Amino acid sequence: MAIILSRPSRAPSLLFSTAFAAVVGSQVATALTGAVFGPALVAHLMxxxxxxxxxxxxxxxxQGLEAALSPALGGWMxxxxxxxxxxxxxxxFSAFAVAIWLFARPELAGTALDSSTTHGRSR
Known part of the structure; x- marks a missing residue:
């Protein structure tokens, strides 16, 4: 969860540091959130x-749409x-996506989980 929450800080952190280690670290964190934690989170929620x-x-x-539009939008801006x-x-955009993730989770949607439900849904 910490890596997902750190994703929006990637862009502002690169404003202040263009060191090789900072750029590679932010790219690794982005790859982990997109390739590892994203599918695991979707599988958990569904x-x-x-x-x-x-x-x-x-x-x-x-994610494919984001990969196509991000360089174009970033370059234009x-x-x-x-x-x-x-x-x-x-x-x-990253902060908006994390906000959606935080508030759209079934655990936070006010659904009480008990022994008769699974992730807020009936069995």
């Missing part, structure tokens, strides 16, 4: 619904306004 594969496909489609607004804009 457990028992019968729609885990559909959700995984939707998540990977969104950097060309027009400079690197600082570009990094802050991309960091804002």
């Amino acid at each position: 457990y028992g619904t019968g729609r885990a594969n559909l959700a995984q496909g939707a998540v990977f489609a969104c 950097a060309e027009l306004y400079g690197f600082t607004p570009a990094f802050l804009c991309l960091g804002t």
Whole structure:
């Protein structure tokens, strides 16, 4: 969870440090959240619904769209306004995604889990 919550801090941290270790560290953290924790989180949230594969496909489609649009949006912003607004804009998208993740979890949706439910859903 700490790596997922640290994802929005990647863009502002790169504003202040362009050292090789900082860039590689942020890329590794991004890869871990996208490739390891993302599918595990989706599998956890969709457990028992019968729609885990559909959700995984939707998540990977969104990640592909993000991978295609992020360099284009970042390059356009950097060309027009400079690197600082570009990094802050991309960091804002990450913060928005983490906010959705935090507030859309079944554990926080007010559903009481007891022995008759699984992740807030009836068996």
